[in-house]
Ligand SMILES: O=C(O)CCC(=O)C(=O)O
């Protein structure tokens with residue numbers, strides 16, 4: 001399979017330090033253009049674990065409405081936000097998450113789940129915000145599935161994409177840093193397959209380069225979404241796909257909104273690299289594991305760390321996946 005080329009960052013990436021921008025509309029054009037875009041996606045996954053998408057098909061009005069709806073939602077009382085409980089609960093600002101609040105919209109884009117969410121936030125519900133979240137989350141769900149398939153296609157393994165194996169979670173992030181302070185979200189990788197994220201124009205999002213470990217600004221690009229490939233895809237691709245360390249560092253800015261849509265394996269799915277990723281030169285790096293076990297492992301460690309301030313600043317020198325599996329191997333980012 002031609003895509004199995006070990007990732008060595010090209011000079012172009014090293015010098016310009018610019019995360020690749022993928023024009024999704026080019027995939028629907030002639031074969032040559034589509035092939036070139038797939039090659040770019042493949043390279044971005046191997047070298048960066050991150051890319052931006054443009055011409056993705058989600059109207060900018062829907063995104064702008066969702067940005068406003070998110071700001072409106074965070075204005076509700078803490079008591080109401082705390083009603084969001086369960087596996088994915090409201091997370092108030094914590095010592096390791098200075099000035100960041102996180103609200104999951106569990107069950108979106110299902111309209112009944114969104115209505116339940118709105119009723120928890122506002123006693124009378126909020127049909128306007130429900131409609132906005134419905135439209136946005138349906139769009140981002142479809143886009144995320146499309147991007148997942150494009151990534152798999154770029155590695156020649158799209159036959160393994162199974163609609164029912166995956167699900168998504170929309171989260172609202174709100175970061176309000178007081179004057180003279182510094183805050184955000186500490187360095188981490190995402191544990192899911194991919195994350196497709198809107199960020200407003202505040203800035204502050206950074207990605208660590210795979211080789212060299214330099215922090216690169218993921219500057220807001222109008223009408224784009226940021227895509228991170230996570231630990232699950234790294235394991236599933238036998239280490240070919242990179243899981244990029246990223247963080248948010250902000251000071252002296254007006255409140256920042258971001259909307260990550262996390263795409264997961266189902267808990268009982270077994271994450272196992274298909275044979276296309278394994279050969280004599282690329283032995284199997286990760287023992288197959290049940291995704292739910294890995295998710296629980298990460299959650300336990302992360303929850304404990306939220307209480308400790310040092311985890312905001314601390315460099316993520318730790319590889320969750322390798323520690324979970326008790327291996328010390330990896331391709332490139334350890
Ligand atoms: O808010 C951001 O820009 C990043 C969020 C993020 O990395 C996460 O929630 O995992």
Ligand SMILES: [Fe+2]
Nearest residue numbers: 188189190246
């Ligand atoms: Fe993240």
